[in-house]
Amino acid sequence: MSTENETAAAETVRRAPSEDASFIVRVIGAAGDHDAPLLRRLVAGLDVADLADVIEHVPLETARTIAKMIGRDLPAEFLPELSWERREEILPELPADYVGQALGQLDTDDAAAVAADIDERQLGEVLAAADEDTRLAVEEALSFDEETAGRLMQREYVAAPEGDTVGGVIDRLRAESAELPDEFFEIYIVDAAMRPIGAVRVSTLIRARRDTPLTEIMRAPLILIRPEMDQEEVAQTFQKYHMASAPVVDEAGRITGMVTVDDIVDVISEEGEEDLLKLAGVSEAAQTDSVFKSVRARAPWLLVNLATAIVASSVISQFQGSINELVALAILMPIVASMGGNAGTQALAVAVRAIASRDLTESSAPRYVLREAMTAVSNGLIFSIVLAGVVALWFQNGLLALVIGLAVLINFACAGLAGILVPLTLRRIGADPAVSSSVFVTFVTDIIGFMAFLGLATIVLLGG
The missing domain is CATH 1.25.60 (MgtE N-terminal fold)
Structure with missing residues (x-):
């Protein structure tokens, strides 16, 4: 060059x-x-x-x-x-x-x-x-x-004794500037045993008169973080209380460090990305990952999906005679399963997000279940009428239109319930609902969709 x-x-x-x-x-x-x-x-x-x-x-x-x-x-x-x-x-x-x-x-x-x-x-x-x-x-x-918070914790922090004044703290900060953290938002007020009893925001400090006692302008810490607390729980605490930083304390309540919002932003980003990937049944895939590593991470859930697809196919095989007699069933049954699957995925996405943000708890679960069930039934009514009209015009068969309309309504209702109940059940038994819910929800909507459509068609159209 x-x-x-x-x-x-x-x-x-x-x-x-x-x-x-x-x-x-x-x-x-x-x-x-x-x-x-x-x-x-x-x-x-x-x-x-x-x-x-x-x-x-x-x-x-x-x-x-x-x-x-x-x-x-x-x-x-x-x-x-x-x-x-x-x-x-x-x-x-x-x-x-x-x-x-x-x-x-x-x-x-x-x-x-x-x-x-x-x-x-x-x-x-x-x-x-x-x-x-x-x-x-x-x-x-x-x-x-x-x-955990212990890994996020920054050991550098700024503390002042409870008997100090604004001027005393400012002078000490200037004198010890080389030892201060690169970024800090609050000064923690501690007692003689180094236990935090309050905090003063830097913006509040610089507005106060020099002779103002810190105890007059401090606010009690909203939360004290323990080092063994899960980082996701810490992030949710920061979000809930709109915190910029929080003190970390040991078993005796003595301050040992602090967690700052810049680390929490990273945690929220990482956890959100992790949940999104889990919802798709895959783990994090970096650009440096090898093909073998990617295959090993994704293959197990594809194997589970294969097993559920085989079961769904076995359900279809039970109605082989009906399909042979009325070829339209083979043309239309993917529509029923696909629409139910999409409805289930929508309910599942809402449920997993609510679980991750701690909005979906045991006390709020009935409200979520009722809402998703009613939403699914309402959507089911709308699209069953639309699809029934399309089928009636397409195949000139009123009974076939009635059958597919009822099948879509049934599948939507079951999809909405599965989308909320499957992740709740998995969480109750200790499994991660973000990882495996989609496989089981799809399994439910496929099975219900095929059985409802082919079963009703066999009874109503073929007299079976």
Whole structure:
């Protein structure tokens, strides 16, 4: 690459938006595996989020080459921006001392997230290269289960004694600015035993007079987070009370850290994506996943679906004689099953979302069941009349139109009930309703649809 081209490429990368990842990937790829100075110039002007975007989108071998060539020159802040899959893949290529020092530059919650993706054999070397405070904070975080508040918790927080004043806190914050968290929204007021008794928002603090006691402007903490609390429950608490941060306390009620809303945004995004994928019967599929990994994740539920489809086909086979006598049944029965399946999926989506957001509880379940049943019956009446009219005009057979109208109405009613009752039942027995509900709801709507349509047709049209 000529000097002019190098300069132009570097300037283009600096100006390129993060969504133009394909162009950035081509420029990075053009650096080859030998020109480290050019590679440094290409990434020097990138924001850490854009740099992480580049590392995510380049092929794995290219990402590893970048890590080997200029790993020590990469900013520490880009590591938390990577997906955990890509972090796991490139961390072994980064020098252990660089990673250890990088952990010390990150907030403790981000440091813990990065450390969790380091291979156990490398983790010892990394922590040995980190300072003692970072090592202790990371080891404490890793002692908690994944997806708990203990992993989200940031050990840096701002606290003030209950007898302090606004002016005293402001002066101390200025004097100790180097030790403050990068971002904080509240100052926690603690008693002599370090138990939080209230919180003062920073916006409230700077508006108050210097001689104002903190106890006059503090508000009691809405909620105290325990480190073992599930991250989804923490996120729901933040949503419910519109919180920007919350203190984390130990068994004795002493403050040990805080959870901030930026981490909660990530949790909500991850949990929403996870539930959406589960609803489709698949697990998370990253762009770096192998074909084998994707197949292994999806095949089990396809196998269950195959089994339910075979059962549905066996139901159809029981009416083979009726189908042979009236070919129109074979033409129309997919419509009944398809419409019922769609109605069931709609009710299921509402139910799974309500369960995930804790809106659908035992006390509210009857109301949800009644609403979905009435909605399904109402839609069933509308579309049974519409479809009956279409069939009457198409086949010039009033009885056939009556049969398919009744079958659609029955299937819609059952679909609405299945869409709400199946996930409730799965939750009661301890299964994840987002994972397997769709298979069973589809099974119910197929079976009911075929039996209702073919059974009624056999009785009404063929005198069976």
